[in-house]
Amino acid sequence: MNTIIPFALAFVLITIASLRYRLPPFLSLVGTSIVFGLLAGLPAEMVITSITGGAGRIFATLGVVIFSGVGIAQVLRESGRIEEIVADIRGAVRRPLATAGTAGYLLSVPLMCGITSFLILAPIISHLQTDGEASKALLYCAGIAGMISYVLLYPAPVVYSMMATPGLFSANPWKFNLLAIPVSFIILAGLFVVLRSRGIPPPAPPETTTTGWHPRAWLPFLVILAALACGTLIPSLHALANVNLALLAGLFAALISVPGDVRERALARGTKNAGIIIFDLAGAGAFGGVIAASAFSADVTALVTGYLPITLLPFVIAALVQAAQGSRVVTATVTATILATIPAVLVINPFALVLMVSAGAFMFSYASDPFFWLLKQTTGDDFAAVVRNYTLPLSVAGVVTLAAALLIQAL
Template sequence: MDPLIAFVITLGLITIISIWYRISPFFTLIGGAIVFGLLTGMSPDSTMQGIITGIGKVFSAFGIIILCGSVIAKLLQEQHYIEDIVADIHKYVKNPPVIAGLSGYILSVPITCCITAYIMLNPILDRLEIDTRRRNILLYLAAIGGIISYALVFPTPVVIPLFSAFSGGMSPVFFDSISIPLSLLILAGIFLYFRFVYPNQILPSGAGSIDVLSGISHSNEPDFNQGIHWRAWAPFIAILISIPIALIVLKLSQGSMINFIMLVGAITAIGFAPSSVRTQGLSQGAKHAGLIIFDICGAGALGFVIVKSGFAQVALEQLTHLIPIIFVPFVLAALIETAQGSRVVTAVITSEILVGSDVINSIHPIPLIFLISAGSCIVSYVTDPFFWLVQRTTGDDIKTVVTHYTMPIAFAGIGIFIMAVILEYLVFGNL
């Protein structure tokens, strides 16, 4: 069967199964890999070998990173340090919607999961705003803020596979010097969107400066209102300090550097945690990491089987005849995201497909990464597990979640796409 037709059929089956059965993405993606391999004429043994190899590649790339991020998250949560972090932000930013968006944006990167960051912020934001409608806006902004940084800032599980595949030795610091300002600009645009579309549910700047934050800290540090809670920020500070050590002193490669700095952050979190919470935090962190890692491994399996089938050579050539080449990464990522709902899975599969194709020779690495990130944000609907989590925590109906969650993220995706095109044509000028 034509690889492009097989790809569409596979995505359709993954979408249907995801919607109707809500089973673990690992099984739907492994099933998709088997279906795609057999449809394109691969033998059962070759298909299974591709699945095993794909799982191994992804686990080796993400295992340490995600485990460390999950351990950091659970240890901070056990000690109520997330409340301290939000309270520290509140000292400098008084507008609750901005606090919510920035908290999601900041926490998603070192925790390596925007959903985990949202879950941790949920009870805090519940206390930040009493009115239900305004509280829900805070939850939507925390979710969207987390997704924006998760899709654009290195090193997150979304950006890592894209950066590893396309960077060509480019410095991650140089990449973030572009991606962080642009992602914050996108987040500011989302704030404006909510401010003008839902003016009655957004507190004006300077209003609603709520003192409840000063009462939700449970840390043992004295003088809550006097200074920064350094113990809460310690793992993140350790990660930042370890970056120059890894690059300059130890001379580690990019892949080794990412694993090293996350290990430093996790060890710092473990070292600062009292024995009463250390064991439970490690156990819960490992369980949470396992769920995330296996889902991403399923993506690696599907992606490797797709590549092994020769899809990149045949299907991408067909796509480039139908649409301009700069649209190909964007459309491909949007299709994969729509089918299975995970941005990490989208990044892994898309990078596997595009490596070695003419697309990466025609577009500068930074716009290329942005194009894929943009595509991963276009359709965040029923196959997106984050969509249903937001729906449950807000209690809103599906239509409201679409207008407050799906549409703003789509607008963010469009904004990222526009920035990618501007960078490609006006800054890097490869086309």
């Protein structure tokens, strides 16, 4: 049976399960994997094997990364050090808009979750302005800025999951940031310009007293950077360049720098949150594993050939997956698994390929996106306002990222 129709049906099932019945992503993705696999003509045994294999690969790839990032976030939140980090950033950049954007951009990568970083920043960011509309603008700025770095930069889970897909990416992953960071800065600067043009009130006069910098609040991130630097520059310590070890080192640094009661609360709540995230991502791996085992890659290549250049295929698939289920890591995981089975795609420049998938992950951040509803709840805006202030800016970011990818491919 042609797999295009079962794939379209899978999109519908995921959307209904997520929006109508509010099922967690793990259940909706695993259930949809079974339906898609059987309709695609796979034997039941192969469907189950593909589900467990795909889920297991995601746990092996992202389990330590997610647990460590969420754990660090919870330690910082329980100890009150997020406020200190924001205060340090505000002391350096002064303006509330730049503070909100910088904090969101910087924290979403080491905390390994754009939503987690927004949740711990929102109560602080919202008080940087007394004007209600200006406060909302700061929240949107922090949320979108966090998504920019989360989707574009390595080793955040979106890019990390693509580069960890067997047979898809063989270049040095850190070199990717030499391209991704300038692209992210361009998008971030555009965001600042647009929000500033809306007439956000000027910042309050700077306070006359200061408490200086708070190095303990930055300790986990400094340890992560030090581990990566030592592992890269010192051959005998090469193991430290492994992202899993670097993040574990950052987590231990965070844990030993706080009192025992804070450590216990942070571990209890962090473990719970990390488990939810990891299971959701495992569901994405299950869905991707079943898709890869089917004839979907051959069918979609045959469908696209003659209508679109093959270089646009990664972007198109990623945008469709993003529209269906909303999670950017799921989008990256499923799309990368599909692309690894399409030989024609592997001739694309690997850096351009990753940027194209990231561009697709920016698109259509709409009703299926859990962050859409979180922003709606946090800001109190209506549906149309969230589309205007969140969905459209991220889609513009996707177009800019796609243009950068096509430029890299052309050169």
